[in-house]
Amino acid sequence: MRGSDLRYSLEISFSEAAFGVQKSVSIDREEACGSCKGEGAEPGTSRKTCATCRGAGQVMASSGFFSIARTCPRCHGEGSFIERPCATCRGAGRTAVTRKIDVKIPAGVDNGMRLRLNGEGEAGLRGGPRGDLYVDVEVTPHEFFTREGGNILCEAPISFVQASLGCEMDVPTLTGTTALKIPAGTQNGKVFKLKGKGIASLNGKGIGDEEVRIVVETPAHLSERQKELLKEFAALSGEKVNPVSASFLQKVKDLFLKD
Ligand SMILES: [Zn+2]
Ligand SMILES: [Zn+2]
Numbered sequence: 607m608r609g610s611d612l613r614y615s616l617e618i619s620f621s622e623a624a625f626g627v628q629k630s631v632s633i634d635r636e637e638a639c640g641s642c643k644g645e646g647a648e649p650g651t652s653r654k655t656c657a658t659c660r661g662a663g664q665v666m667a668s669s670g671f672f673s674i675a676r677t678c679p680r681c682h683g684e685g686s687f688i689e690r691p692c693a694t695c696r697g698a699g700r701t702a703v704t705r706k707i708d709v710k711i712p713a714g715v716d717n718g719m720r721l722r723l724n725g726e727g728e729a730g731l732r733g734g735p736r737g738d739l740y741v742d743v744e745v746t747p748h749e750f751f752t753r754e755g756g757n758i759l760c761e762a763p764i765s766f767v768q769a770s771l772g773c774e775m776d777v778p779t780l781t782g783t784t785a786l787k788i789p790a791g792t793q794n795g796k797v798f799k800l801k802g803k804g805i806a807s808l809n810g811k812g813i814g815d816e817e818v819r820i821v822v823e824t825p826a827h828l829s830e831r832q833k834e835l836l837k838e839f840a841a842l843s844g845e846k847v848n849p850v851s852a853s854f855l856q857k858v859k860d861l862f863l864k865d
Pocket of ligand 1: 656657658659660661662663664678679680681682683684685686
């Protein structure tokens with residue numbers, strides 16, 4: 607009889623999922639007893655053919671005209687039994703063992719994926735084939751990045767002054783930081799693409815991009831002097847400085863004038 611499959615939940619970091627990693631996991635499983643080689647009989651002895659059923663595992667019971675096959679009560683249908691059970695496993699043929707297993711996580715693996723390790727499950731009964739070990743991958747969230755397939759996304763907050771005048775800033779990537787040039791007049795929500803800074807696909811074909819989404823922060827807790835300067839700035843600007851919001855206001859006005 608084939609051994610049972612086992613399941614293991616393995617937590618790895620965002621970067622480990624991106625680049626692959628080798629992990630050692632500790633598994634409790636049934637393995638074939640080393641003393642009796644999984645047979646269950648004390649070394650030097652062997653299983654004995656059941657005399658009651660002559661090894662068939664079944665006995666015929668007749669009642670009147672009928673003959674009915676029943677499971678042999680002496681060997682419980684096995685056709686043979688152990689005369690002297692193995693002292694190590696008490697005849698079970700298997701012993702519980704805690705085993706360290708190396709699991710190779712390929713680069714590009716994603717949260718919720720399942721890896722199968724052939725033959726790393728529990729030992730079969732009486733020399734049957736081993737079950738498999740299923741490793742469920744859980745990827746812990748990253749401080750900066752979220753992921754969509756091979757692409758990674760992050761948000762970069764900048765001040766409205768930086769957005770207006772342009773700036774150069776360091777943005778995080780999976781391998782360190784890289785300088786990103788923000789042109790003058792950058793709007794909130796603008797996405798800059800860093801080619802090839804994403805995650806390689808599992809089959810090794812192609813690599814994703816990193817997308818940096820700009821979040822323009824509105825200044826809060828202004829001093830009196832700062833407020834004064836902003837008011838002066840607004841008076842100087844008129845509507846020309848914010849063409850989008852100016853046209854929005856015009857559309858709202860038009861809408862209500864029509865009714
Ligand atoms: Zn029997
Ligand atoms: Zn044994």
